[in-house]
Amino acid sequence: MADALTQLGFASWLSVLIASIIKVTLILVGGSVGMMFLTWYERRAISYMQDRRGPNRVGPQGLLQPISEAIKTMTKEDATPREADRIVHFLAPVVMLGATVLSFAVIPWGRMFPVDLNAAVLFVIATGGLHSIGMMMAGWGSNNKFALLGGMRGVAQLISYEIPQVMAIIPVVLMTGSMSLQKIVEAQNDFGGLGWFVFSPVGLLGFALFFTASLAEGERTPFDIPEADSEIIAGYMTEYSGMKFAVFYLSNYMSNLAVCFITATLYLGGGNGPGVDALGGFAGGLLSLIYFLLKSFALFFIMVLIRATVPRLRVDQLMGFAWKFLLPLVLVNILSASFWVALLRWDQQWPQLTEWFGAPSTADATNWGRLAIAVVLTLLINAGAVALIMRLTNRNVQKHLYTTDEELALGLS
Amino acid sequence: MTLSHLATEDVFVVERNDADFRAGQGMTKGLGIVFRKFRKALFGKPNSDRADTEGQFNVQYPEERLVLPEAYRNMPILLYDDATGHELCTSCFQCERICPPQVIHITQAKDPATGKPVPAAANFVLEYDTCMSCGYCAEVCPFDAIKMDHDFELSTGNHPELDVNYDRLLRPISYYEAIAPTMWSDVKEQAMKKLQNNIKRRPGAIGRDHGQKVKGGAAVAVAATPVAGAAPAAAAKPRGPVAAIGKNMPEEKVAKLISIRAANAAKRGGGDAGAAPVAEAAPIVETVVDTPAASAAPSGPVAAIGQNMSEDKRAKLEAIRAAKRAQRGE
Amino acid sequence: MALLARGELRSILQTEMPNALDTRWDTQATDQPEAHGEGQTILLDFDAVVKAEALVEVAHFIRDKFGYTLLSNITAVDYLKQGLIEVVYQFYNAAEGGPDLRVRVRIGRSPEECIVPSLTPTWPGADLQEREAYDMYGVVFPGHPNLARIYMWDEFKGFPMRKDFPKTGDKYTHVTGE
Amino acid sequence: MLKTEELQINIGPQHPSTHGVFRMLVTVDGETLVDLKPVFGYLHRNHEQLGEVNTYLQNMPFTDRLDYFNSMVNNHAYARAVETLAGVEVPERAQYIRVIMDELSRILNHATAMGFMLGDMGAWQTALLWGMREREKILDMFEYVSGARMMCNYCRFGGVVRDIDDWFITELKKLMQGLPHYFDDFEGLLLNSEILLARARNIGVLPKELALAYSVTGPVLRGSGVAYDIRKAEPYAVYDRFKFKVPVGTVGDVYDRFLVRIAEMRESYKILEQAIEQLPDATGGFINPKVKQQSLKAPAGEAYARVESPKGELGFYLVSDGSGSAYRYKVRAPSFINLSSLADMCKGYSIADVVVILGSIDIVMGEVDR
């Protein structure tokens, strides 16, 4: 865009500035509209699951409900507790929203990439991690026990789940050889646009793990402990009302949107799909955007489905799940990803592979033998690991009840 | 512990499935069920029968309404005869005595000439805000004068308004007949008989001097169109709350229906009371057809009487005179 | 472990624990209500009225000997005319079902007399009910871990369910002179 | 060795999961609960004194407001107490009608109570709203026979206020066609959900040995493994004519109470089936015509009558001095007495478990505070 502006006769720095401003505006508008749609979508979907109708009064099918609610929250009283740390209390929602909006800088819309950062994948995670600061500020700045508890819980949860989240991406990075989202999308364009990572055993497990960890990062059920309303009222948001609360809400749903977008990009081929390349040009771009949004909203539907079905975990169970279940599986997945890469790509690092199985796949010719071996091997490793971990988890079913003397002694010594 | 009062086969231990291997199958099953519900609610038909467990079950309230069963009780109302304007209440104080929260306050009417009590109430105040809708007053009333209304949309910002006076409590019998036809037909005969006996003991306008009844009373029935109107309209349909998730009828249709009902009721009531002047039935229909627009105003049924009162005063007097003539003629 | 018929406990106690029974009502008939006029307060049932100090012992006795393990209900009744407060304990035999077994304690209404030992140490379920009896009737239960007002606020004076508590007016403001 | 600070937290009286204006003064060490003090009285309205001022009949609608989920059961228990006191005969048909209403109440109570408990666990209202759907259907039927959905005021001394008709029976049969599907859906949704198991198993254990000492009744007692059901132990109305089972748990934790409640719904269904079949025709009448409802005077004496309410043993203790109103009127409220086990049940678990344990006791503040 900047180039086009320069050709129009603008100074180069001015054209960069204008282009950036336009981009930022588009992203912000797209993000907020997406978030509004998301709230409506979630409420309608969940109400159908519960045999009711959901918001259907404001606008066609209730589509304007989020707008009316935005207006409502804006006109509400903005209360700050007297004993609160006013500045920190005020800045917390700003930090939250800022972090979310930052992540939208690299998140693609179909095949449109606002900024193609080299470390885009990590960037998304890192900005997600900034949420913890906002939470801490909100929890501490409110000067409320429930808010503090919620903030502490939230921060502990975010930090814990960042680790499996980052490590679940490593297989994708290994398979692509790059951390740029654009390259990752390009790498999934084989087989007529259907070469998505999720169809490989490594990608499938990675997808499941990443999506689970992202649920926790986005504070979605069953990991919505920071705002567990039945225990600690609204967690770090307890003392927020009016516009500030709306900003928290906005940031929450925008980060959920970001999570869906990123998952769709990393594992579901982004804007790739049958027909995109064939169409090409503007039509292809539009089709890719449609594909992309469909994938993202399908992912969000899964989130809604989970929210409608399961209760939330307890804090200790939540931590246990991250460290005892997700982390080992993520490590195993990295192992099988390296097998996958070796079997599919290596010809020089380990020449025997080529000798045994033939040359690795190229864009024109797929080496089906190598692919089959890779699939079987990684499938075995991953399935074995999952079975083992589940076995261990089942053995560790809580021992709160000490029925025998030995257990009693174990539990107390 | 031995359980001698229970046979062994009468007790069973719930299955905890503690030893099962857990690999997310329970959660998956739950997700499947929720998804099925989603599908059924989105594409299936709504939940209309009591046997249905799938499909949407909510009612879009202001447009769609459940038919209230006849026995439904909300706030008490007092009845009067359409034709003669005579109130059924004789101020026997039964309801005042039984009322658990003690919200009924009756003043007995006295004959201005002799100072003796007359079987009619001079004033009747009911505190709607404290009423607990138990329905005892309607149950104990020997004259079937006090009945339970079906209008539940009484919310107001004006609290003193909820101390309801006699004139605002009165409804014509036709109104009650429309909301609870069978319940009224069960008691109709004896109620009207008792009323005739009481009328004989009421001198002058006592027992008829509250509110604008003949015309205003019809207005009450119609004034309820935006709020309670659906209830009488739906009474024509088969009974039963579930069958009632009906679409709302056009407003004019409802109004028409009610007007016809009211006219019929007035005729019937007149038949009981004696010769009902035809001239009296006509204004009712007229009012009815005219009223919907006016009644759409947020004032609600109760306020509607008061509004119409002044302009209808003359009509009322005429009606009373006509009724008197009819009585004398008999 | 057996179910006791109505009035049976009294005769059992007479032989097993003669000191436990409250002898004030010994002479009266167990089961025959006297004719009473309207509005009269009454004290009808004289089955197993035990002395306050023997209550815990009797409760354990019927639990261990007859299996009345479920202490279901504790009711305080104010008999103003007799100047008594009666506390009725209803026990059930959870194993055999059947009707309740009522053990009564009758005590005076003055603060010095209105004392019944607490059953909470053995029956933790009595906790809230004893607090309620204390709050509403002023029955003091020594041995209760936390005998505080339960429904009324802590500063409340008087016991509102007693028959001589004024039914109208704000007693609380009257007492504190506010 | 680091010292950890004990933190005092007020859960309630305005808190999403205290089921009304109930307050728990909680002392926690980290997340572990050290002490819990329940605080009541925010909804206290001196119900018992009202009962001593009102006549017997006048008090009936007040009993609706105790456990406002099950006003039918409250009416039944109170009517039984007065009938015992005054020696009133109840026609058989009325007994059956009361049983039908009681069992419908039990189904709707358990459906919503379990929904609320799952809501406390964080399941986003799905189970609750499915329960609400069934509850709506039942409440519509209550409205049809009694005139009100929740404050039914349905029982009278010696019978019920209005007979049930063919419409009611037809609709009841229709309802019962749907109920098994609801039970299946409900069980499939969460019964074996791994997260529910993690949250409910071995949480809030009330051991069998202690359950009776804590005076708990109803599903809490049966969840702890004591098969004590008043419908079997001291059959009232016509419960001795039905075949049904008493479900009991083994461990006495939240999960057992949950399972017991679901099993009880299924047993209630069986009772309903039999009750419809055995329902006598209308010749015997639905109310004892000899009873003077308004001016009922009970002979001097005392009476206690109890029924198995969905929450436990609901009893009314009445002392009469021969006048038209009770001399002493006491409610043995199941949720109030079941609460006495709360503090000890919660000790040693985390805050998140406290709300779940409270939900599993299933309290209604109208009954607790009275």
Place this chain on the structure above:
Amino acid sequence: MNPIAIGVFIVIALLTLGSGIMVVTVRNIIHSALWLIASFIGVAALYLLMEAEFLAVVQILVYAGAVSILVLFAIMLTRQVTGEGVRVVFERWWVALLIALGLFGVIVPTLWQHGSTWEEASKLAQVGPAPVEGTAAAGLQVATATEIGRSFMGEYLLPFEVISILLLMALIGAIVIAYEERTRRRRVLTLAEELALKKRGIVEPRDAEGAVVALDSEQA
């Protein structure tokens, strides 16, 4: 050099320095930690400006997102939980100042040596062709993930491993200490445990510490 970039650089540098100063001057210790986060983020922005994207992201991920939060946790858990402590200004603050100045004196000449102007420095930092291992440039071109990876696995393998092992030891040590701590802590007995203890006749109920002591003595 792009004038926007220079402007942005000046703004970010000022913000970073300013928040750095606030870290050491504000009186509320939590505020100070929050200012620290701001300065971390400023540094990350500087990295981004130099197109060292990977470093910038890692700076946010590790420093702003994790380290600072650990600092906050440490403050909140060791002091009053509300963090209301007023900072005590260290008397010999000039020692810290001297050390900081010394560090500054080391860093600046080193940077100067590799490029005296902005253009040179940024050219060095930019993504270039894959460097030949062992050359002087390889150690400097640390902008991309690839370069950092190569450096860690090649030239700096030994220090990297040493640090890893050190961190692992610290981790294990922390776990051991925390675990001992947790097991020794007073445990609140649940009702079922109390009953189990009572059945074994060990202690009276509701005496958790006594229970632990009794069990310990029994095992010994």
